[in-house]
Amino acid sequence: MDGEITVKITFPHMGNLWIALNTIFEELGAEVVVPPPITKKTITLGVRHSPEFACFPLKVNVGNFIEALETGADTIIMAGGTGPCRFGYYAEVQREILQDLGYDFEIVTLEPPQGSLLGLAANIKRLANYKSWNEIYRAFKIAWQQINALDIMHAASLKVRPYEEQKGATSKAYEKAVSLMVEARNTDSIAESLSQGLQIIESVSRVNSSRKPLKIGIVGEIYMVVEPYANMEIEKTLGEMGVEVHRSIYLGHWIKEHLLPKLFGPGDVEEIKKAAFKYLNHFVGGHGLESVGRTILYAQDNYDGVIHILPFTCTPEIVAQSILPEVSRDYQIPLLSFSMDEHSGQAGIITRLEAFMDLLEQKREKEKLLGAV
Amino acid sequence: MTTIGIPRSLLYYNYFPAWKCFFEELGAEVVLSDKTTKNILDSGVKVAVDETCLPVKLFYGHVQNLKEKNIDYLFIPRVVSVEKKEYLCPKFLGLPNMVLNLMKDLPPVLHLDIDISKKNKGFYRKIYKLGKLFTPNPLKTAVAFKKALKKLSEYQQQLLMGYTPMEYLDSLENGSISKQKYDFKDSKKNLDKREVPQKLKIAVLGHSYNLNDSYISMDIYKKLRDMGANILTTEMLSQSDQEKGASNLKKDIFWTFGKDIIGSAYYLLDQQMVDGVVLVVSFGCGPDSLVGEMIERTFKRKRTLPLLFLTLDEHSGEAGVLTRLEAFVDMVRLNKKTA
Numbered sequence A: 001m002d003g004e005i006t007v008k009i010t011f012p013h014m015g016n017l018w019i020a021l022n023t024i025f026e027e028l029g030a031e032v033v034v035p036p037p038i039t040k041k042t043i044t045l046g047v048r049h050s051p052e053f054a055c056f057p058l059k060v061n062v063g064n065f066i067e068a069l070e071t072g073a074d075t076i077i078m079a080g081g082t083g084p085c086r087f088g089y090y091a092e093v094q095r096e097i098l099q100d101l102g103y104d105f106e107i108v109t110l111e112p113p114q115g116s117l118l119g120l121a122a123n124i125k126r127l128a129n130y131k132s133w134n135e136i137y138r139a140f141k142i143a144w145q146q147i148n149a150l151d152i153m154h155a156a157s158l159k160v161r162p163y164e165e166q167k168g169a170t171s172k173a174y175e176k177a178v179s180l181m182v183e184a185r186n187t188d189s190i191a192e193s194l195s196q197g198l199q200i201i202e203s204v205s206r207v208n209s210s211r212k213p214l215k216i217g218i219v220g221e222i223y224m225v226v227e228p229y230a231n232m233e234i235e236k237t238l239g240e241m242g243v244e245v246h247r248s249i250y251l252g253h254w255i256k257e258h259l260l261p262k263l264f265g266p267g268d269v270e271e272i273k274k275a276a277f278k279y280l281n282h283f284v285g286g287h288g289l290e291s292v293g294r295t296i297l298y299a300q301d302n303y304d305g306v307i308h309i310l311p312f313t314c315t316p317e318i319v320a321q322s323i324l325p326e327v328s329r330d331y332q333i334p335l336l337s338f339s340m341d342e343h344s345g346q347a348g349i350i351t352r353l354e355a356f357m358d359l360l361e362q363k364r365e366k367e368k369l370l371g372a373v
Numbered sequence B: 001m002t003t004i005g006i007p008r009s010l011l012y013y014n015y016f017p018a019w020k021c022f023f024e025e026l027g028a029e030v031v032l033s034d035k036t037t038k039n040i041l042d043s044g045v046k047v048a049v050d051e052t053c054l055p056v057k058l059f060y061g062h063v064q065n066l067k068e069k070n071i072d073y074l075f076i077p078r079v080v081s082v083e084k085k086e087y088l089c090p091k092f093l094g095l096p097n098m099v100l101n102l103m104k105d106l107p108p109v110l111h112l113d114i115d116i117s118k119k120n121k122g123f124y125r126k127i128y129k130l131g132k133l134f135t136p137n138p139l140k141t142a143v144a145f146k147k148a149l150k151k152l153s154e155y156q157q158q159l160l161m162g163y164t165p166m167e168y169l170d171s172l173e174n175g176s177i178s179k180q181k182y183d184f185k186d187s188k189k190n191l192d193k194r195e196v197p198q199k200l201k202i203a204v205l206g207h208s209y210n211l212n213d214s215y216i217s218m219d220i221y222k223k224l225r226d227m228g229a230n231i232l233t234t235e236m237l238s239q240s241d242q243e244k245g246a247s248n249l250k251k252d253i254f255w256t257f258g259k260d261i262i263g264s265a266y267y268l269l270d271q272q273m274v275d276g277v278v279l280v281v282s283f284g285c286g287p288d289s290l291v292g293e294m295i296e297r298t299f300k301r302k303r304t305l306p307l308l309f310l311t312l313d314e315h316s317g318e319a320g321v322l323t324r325l326e327a328f329v330d331m332v333r334l335n336k337k338t339a
């Protein structure tokens, strides 16, 4: 095609997001450089070159970008935003950082349609090598199906893990299921991979126990919740302690709400807003309002506790963090707030989790006793 | 008479003349919290979540301080947006809720949501609703509101003339404005005409609520003046100058205060009308972590205007700040001589 330029596309890691983005751009015939998986080195690089008080996700992104640019990428895809939270300005700052480091690259920001639908369309068309809108639609549809399938498999793994006979078996099964999805590139194969993946997860051998596991809901800032490296695999840790974890936020939700709100309607947003109203009756950017509302919904669903995860200095979640103790008191639901960044150590987190577990067990015993009289 | 307590903190520095006028026109009395002291700050730190930025911690302290005064209501507006397509920081969006969930036994809080990010239609309705508490007559509220707006623009005019918010706001309490503090009437014009060539000109950029609280800023204005510098603040630059500076950005910045700060910084960098820039940010400030980074990188790349990046928190020592300011001013002075 005339004027076709080959670019090597990369993007930040965020849970399984890379699978969907890889699909989109490969299906559209672009070359993709998936950033190497997040490691200690990624974090070190990101932290070294980012502003000290930037929120953690920005720093990890920068680490991803540096590693991807070093392996040959030259075009970075980022999502934009219209505020009030910092995310909407990430790409601008990241561009400056990478420019000062001397990289030759372009950063393409996909602004949410509230910004400019035309701008978004033009950017997508360009990145898609000017393929037809039909082909573009197909690529996005496949990616979207992958994301939803991945979210379903993830939720299934959370249910199985507390019962696993052998520690780590569920995580292994889940990884295998995910790898099936990476290769699935049409509706049929996605459905096929999903049912195979679920089967693999369900067939993890489980202990036979009448004991009901503690149920904990996870709320917080989406990147920290969705990216296991950033939250020190908190879901896995909890699951292996025998806890049934429920996660309130999935990539699928975020895409619906952040990028395509008009297409998908309000979803459960209204329910969350209503729950939070007495405590927080206004959006505060990011997922601050959701953290408050979801905590209340978890309490109403008789969860044993809630864990709130936020990156250090995250503005919307600090609002939530200031409000949650009151919610926790009123609803009698124990709450643990983890503010995380590059300085967090897994050992400290495990200690706090164990203490929290003890508290939940005690509370459960006490309630049982009360129930008996 | 109904008394309304207003914390001398955060948006006090931007809007107090208007708020005072509005409530007084409606026949209420306005009571401010005391000026920041260590006690006030400490009492705010005590109730706050650790990671909260200094200005919000301080706001809690001022609310505590008002609790001890004899007031009927507390006024804590939720200022979401004051410009189209722009916002204030998320903490302003949740401010009344944070206060109400963290502090008990407060006087009733007067709410007012201010949000003109998309349209300002609902705004008047909210004003009338607030006015109803004082008068059944919506006309009276409308008049009070109009007068308040006028007061606000008068205030902003005064700032453009070279007063700092602190100086003007103090004058509302003690009746007179001190003339000698007045660095340059028509500051910008004077600077342009180089009428004060021998004096160093230092711009101090940052959030109004940090810079004008002399306890928090450790009286940075005075310190710089004592070192023989004239100061210029964001408020002394016109909106259009700030816009001009901000137009260097590839993407419009969606925080109003962030835009004022970065717009002023870039404008000054282009105009070379000051000898140095001091950028003051609070520890843990979300927006400033990005805005500050953009400014720092741009200044470093251009290397034409010296920049001092000063981070303040509740542990900042006055001596340390003074040392850094002195070193900076010496450097700027040396620069100027050799230039």
Ligand code: SF4
Binding pocket: A055, A056, A057, A085, A086, A087, A088, A221, A223, A285, A286, A287, A311, A313, A314, A315, A316, A317, B286
């Ligand atoms: S939600 Fe929090 S962590 Fe995410 S960009 Fe906004 S401030 Fe940063």
Ligand code: SF4
Binding pocket: A315, B053, B054, B055, B056, B089, B090, B091, B092, B207, B282, B284, B285, B286, B287, B288
């Ligand atoms: S702008 Fe910064 S200092 Fe001001 S309230 Fe927000 S986080 Fe705090």
